[in-house]
Amino acid sequence: MEKETVRIENFSDAVFAIAITLLVLDLHAPETSTIKNGTELLSFLKGEWTSYLAFTLSFFSIFIMWVNHHKIFKQIYSRNTAIMFANGLILFLVTAVSYPTALLARFFEGEASNIAVAIYTGIFVLINLSYNLLWYTASSNKKLLRPEITNSAIKKIRNNYLYGLPTYLIAFGISFQYPTAALVISMALLIFWAVSSGKIKMIQE
Amino acid sequence: MEKETVRIENFSDAVFAIAITLLVLDLHAPETSTIKNGTELLSFLKGEWTSYLAFTLSFFSIFIMWVNHHKIFKQIYSRNTAIMFANGLILFLVTAVSYPTALLARFFEGEASNIAVAIYTGIFVLINLSYNLLWYTASSNKKLLRPEITNSAIKKIRNNYLYGLPTYLIAFGISFQYPTAALVISMALLIFWAVSSGKIKMIQE
Amino acid sequence: MEKETVRIENFSDAVFAIAITLLVLDLHAPETSTIKNGTELLSFLKGEWTSYLAFTLSFFSIFIMWVNHHKIFKQIYSRNTAIMFANGLILFLVTAVSYPTALLARFFEGEASNIAVAIYTGIFVLINLSYNLLWYTASSNKKLLRPEITNSAIKKIRNNYLYGLPTYLIAFGISFQYPTAALVISMALLIFWAVSSGKIKMIQE
Amino acid sequence: MEKETVRIENFSDAVFAIAITLLVLDLHAPETSTIKNGTELLSFLKGEWTSYLAFTLSFFSIFIMWVNHHKIFKQIYSRNTAIMFANGLILFLVTAVSYPTALLARFFEGEASNIAVAIYTGIFVLINLSYNLLWYTASSNKKLLRPEITNSAIKKIRNNYLYGLPTYLIAFGISFQYPTAALVISMALLIFWAVSSGKIKMIQE
Numbered sequence: 003m004e005k006e007t008v009r010i011e012n013f014s015d016a017v018f019a020i021a022i023t024l025l026v027l028d029l030h031a032p033e034t035s036t037i038k039n040g041t042e043l044l045s046f047l048k049g050e051w052t053s054y055l056a057f058t059l060s061f062f063s064i065f066i067m068w069v070n071h072h073k074i075f076k077q078i079y080s081r082n083t084a085i086m087f088a089n090g091l092i093l094f095l096v097t098a099v100s101y102p103t104a105l106l107a108r109f110f111e112g113e114a115s116n117i118a119v120a121i122y123t124g125i126f127v128l129i130n131l132s133y134n135l136l137w138y139t140a141s142s143n144k145k146l147l148r149p150e151i152t153n154s155a156i157k158k159i160r161n162n163y164l165y166g167l168p169t170y171l172i173a174f175g176i177s178f179q180y181p182t183a184a185l186v187i188s189m190a191l192l193i194f195w196a197v198s199s200g201k202i203k204m205i206q207e
Numbered sequence: 208m209e210k211e212t213v214r215i216e217n218f219s220d221a222v223f224a225i226a227i228t229l230l231v232l233d234l235h236a237p238e239t240s241t242i243k244n245g246t247e248l249l250s251f252l253k254g255e256w257t258s259y260l261a262f263t264l265s266f267f268s269i270f271i272m273w274v275n276h277h278k279i280f281k282q283i284y285s286r287n288t289a290i291m292f293a294n295g296l297i298l299f300l301v302t303a304v305s306y307p308t309a310l311l312a313r314f315f316e317g318e319a320s321n322i323a324v325a326i327y328t329g330i331f332v333l334i335n336l337s338y339n340l341l342w343y344t345a346s347s348n349k350k351l352l353r354p355e356i357t358n359s360a361i362k363k364i365r366n367n368y369l370y371g372l373p374t375y376l377i378a379f380g381i382s383f384q385y386p387t388a389a390l391v392i393s394m395a396l397l398i399f400w401a402v403s404s405g406k407i408k409m410i411q412e
Numbered sequence: 413m414e415k416e417t418v419r420i421e422n423f424s425d426a427v428f429a430i431a432i433t434l435l436v437l438d439l440h441a442p443e444t445s446t447i448k449n450g451t452e453l454l455s456f457l458k459g460e461w462t463s464y465l466a467f468t469l470s471f472f473s474i475f476i477m478w479v480n481h482h483k484i485f486k487q488i489y490s491r492n493t494a495i496m497f498a499n500g501l502i503l504f505l506v507t508a509v510s511y512p513t514a515l516l517a518r519f520f521e522g523e524a525s526n527i528a529v530a531i532y533t534g535i536f537v538l539i540n541l542s543y544n545l546l547w548y549t550a551s552s553n554k555k556l557l558r559p560e561i562t563n564s565a566i567k568k569i570r571n572n573y574l575y576g577l578p579t580y581l582i583a584f585g586i587s588f589q590y591p592t593a594a595l596v597i598s599m600a601l602l603i604f605w606a607v608s609s610g611k612i613k614m615i616q617e
Numbered sequence: 618m619e620k621e622t623v624r625i626e627n628f629s630d631a632v633f634a635i636a637i638t639l640l641v642l643d644l645h646a647p648e649t650s651t652i653k654n655g656t657e658l659l660s661f662l663k664g665e666w667t668s669y670l671a672f673t674l675s676f677f678s679i680f681i682m683w684v685n686h687h688k689i690f691k692q693i694y695s696r697n698t699a700i701m702f703a704n705g706l707i708l709f710l711v712t713a714v715s716y717p718t719a720l721l722a723r724f725f726e727g728e729a730s731n732i733a734v735a736i737y738t739g740i741f742v743l744i745n746l747s748y749n750l751l752w753y754t755a756s757s758n759k760k761l762l763r764p765e766i767t768n769s770a771i772k773k774i775r776n777n778y779l780y781g782l783p784t785y786l787i788a789f790g791i792s793f794q795y796p797t798a799a800l801v802i803s804m805a806l807l808i809f810w811a812v813s814s815g816k817i818k819m820i821q822e
Contacts, residue, residue: 009216009220009277012220013220013273015624015628016220016221016224016225017224017227017228018628019632020224020228020635021228021231022632022708023632023636023639023712024229024232024639026636026639026713026715027232027639028236029715029716031716031719031720031723033723034724034727037724037729038728038729040729040731040732040733042729043729043732043733047736057713061709061712062705062709065705065708069701072624083401083402086274087401090267090270093227093270094263094266094267094270097228097230097231098231098262100231100234101234104236105236105248107236108236109239112239113243113244113245114242114243114244114245114247114248115245116245117245117248118245121252196698196702197698214482217425218428218478221429221430222429222432225429225434226433229433229436229437288606288607291479292606295472295475298432298475299472302432302433302435302436302471303436303439303467305439306439306441309441310441312441313441313443314444314447314453317444318449318450319447319448319449319450319452320450322450322453322454323450323453326457419687422627423630423633426630426631426634426635427634427637427638430634430638430639431641434639434641434642437642438646493811493812497811503637504673504677507637507640507641507676508641510644511641511644511646514646517646518646518647518649519652519658522649523654523655524652524653524654524655524657524658526655527658528655528658
């Protein structure tokens with residue numbers, strides 16, 4: 003059985019690659035006229051730490067999403083309209099990540115911190131939902147999947163994304179009161195996904 | 208018969224992927240100094256709804272154009288100069304979409320709404336025409352097409368793009384008087400293309 | 413004999429695709445506050461015609477360069493350091509095209525027109541030279557080329573790029589006195605390349 | 618043994634291609650209102666020489682990094698989580714290069730020159746370390762590598778990256794006192810890598 007999804011995967015990879023690289027456009031160099039010497043440049047750059055944090059966090063979040071996207075599509079062999087649009091929704095949200103990233107970079111310090119973090123964690127809730135939707139759509143018809151895939155593997159992938167949801171929701175929920183804690187949870191989730199992505203691989207193959 | 212169009216398709220896919228991802232650059236985060244707290248940030252973001260609308264509409268429009276581009280090129284096996292430049296015209300217009308999108312985002316509210324919407328719907332008229340041109344160019348010489356393709360399939364693809372034209376023209380025509388209605392028609396067309404793209408697939412294969 | 417240049421071609425294609433798509437970022441939408449109604453928006457957009465001209469000219473110039481790049485690499489089977497860096501030089505210049513494009517867009521009207529056009533036509537002189545360098549580098553050792561290629565085909569490709577040079581130089585030379593004429597020559601060259609690219613194909617294959 | 622790393626390489630290539638092309642966005646055309654005639658435009662452009670220097674240096678640095686990335690991955694046949702994230706780190710740093718490039722462009726002239734150059738040379742120290750990490754990770758388990766690779770080739774690649782480190786560190790160290798000299802060393806390293814990349818090829822294959 004031939005894999006029909008190659009061009010979708012290539013297109014998706016390109017969108018992930020562009021979205022991850024465009025993040026750097028939100029690191030702003032100061033205007034020449036505002037900086038007199040090296041000390042002032044260093045102190046400007048130190049003041050930009052929220053930009054670096056947001057850039058780093060979003061870069062590795064999109065990177066891990068790409069790894070996971072890759073893993074899901076290794077199991078999908080045929081496409082239909084529902085898969086096309088569930089995937090389109092993922093790409094839409096991944097592309098949009100740079101906007102909450104810019105908000106986080108600018109407002110993590112200061113009074114608007116809770117709203118900025120809530121929007122930032124909120125988009126990851128939506129992305130998690132869209133991954134769940136993609137796998138639900140694909141696995142609802144086993145004919146669309148890799149012929150050798152076992153029911154247990156299908157379930158394990160489903161649970162992998164389903165179990166992420168409550169944690170993302172918790173991070174989102176507490177952003178309004180404890181934005182820093184919410185961001186720490188997001189980072190912890192990132193590390194968890196990075197480490198667990200190795201294990202999932204073994205399960206699937 | 209070997210398919211000669213692989214590198215054209217890859218190049219086109221890359222242009223579609225970049226054009227769709229660059230749209231996000233027109234979502235602007237507010238300056239730090241203008242926002243005092245979370246309430247002000249939320250109210251700023253609410254005021255940006257036309258940007259989100261324009262971003263979403265253009266993202267899925269380009270996404271569906273890509274799906275259609277993919278479908279047309281599945282039927283084209285050889286290339287000639289005319290196909291190269293009909294395709295170049297499509298890529299030119301797809302790349303340009305971000306400009307009318309920015310105009311729509313900024314001027315959908317307010318007095319200039321009709322002109323902004325007319326330009327926005329206008330570019331989709333041009334894109335529809337360029338798709339018609341591509342298929343006309345390719346199908347005018349059956350030797351350029353997939354050997355197994357039937358005359359009925361060729362005609363169905365042609366009609367598919369031809370029938371879109373009057374609707375795009377209507378949306379364009381009424382923009383000057385009823386910009387909101389014109390945009391609603393554009394959205395309805397989007398949903399129609401998304402749904403019908405599943406059916407066309409069955410016809411072609 | 414296996415073609416070794418696939419990854420170079422893919423990388424080059426990606427750079428061409430990104431460079432061609434980034435051009436649109438120099439089409440600027442007006443600030444909301446400066447436009448009161450549709451008439452003002454239209455009159456602003458009319459005033460931007462040099463931007464559209466520069467965008468269109470550069471888009472199709474890069475597109476034709478990509479077509480030509482594609483054709484040259486169809487004949488190159490092996491790579492060496494010299495080819496890598498001749499190609500790197502082409503990519504460098506293609507990437508840079510957006511800068512003279514922005515200058516042309518902003519200064520084609522007005523007193524600085526001659527300098528803006530001279531820089532714009534100047535970069536195409538450099539690009540032509542880099543294509544000549546690439547083909548010179550590749551064809552200086554016939555072992556690097558497609559095994560079936562004839563000496564006459566090698567010579568025809570060489571002449572194709574060599575004969576472009578004087579025309580580009582003329583366009584560059586007269587820019588200082590007659591910027592509009594220089595730009596018209598550039599456009600004529602563009603159309604010539606587009607049309608002749610069909611003929612070259614037949615020669616090569 | 619099938620090569621498992623194709624999609625990682627394609628994704629990495631795309632990130633390299635985008636990062637290298639986005640550099641041009643930091644070449645700024647002057648505002649129309651600030652330039653009265655061709656002489657003023659030329660004098661503005663001459664004043665921008667640090668931007669052109671930074672753009673050129675970073676373009677060819679990323680280009681050579683891409684060539685090296687290509688060479689390393691030709692030897693890697695299997696992937697594991699460690700390789701994925703060592704590669705992710707490289708992509709993160711390559712993406713980030715445009716930020717120190719912008720700082721260099723703006724501050725190489727003037728009092729903040731030493732800090733700007735230190736940050737610029739500093740990121741290349743980090744990139745060198747991440748390449749060392751990638752090769753260390755991949756070569757620590759010979760099963761991950763191309764089956765035919767010899768121990769001597771593994772060692773040669775390792776040394777190639779290891780020997781670069783002290784030079785990058787020297788460039789970084791002297792930036793604080795002699796920023797111009799540090800930049801000259803960086804350029805010399807660039808030329809060394811370009812030339813040596815030809816030799817490494819012969820060793821490996």
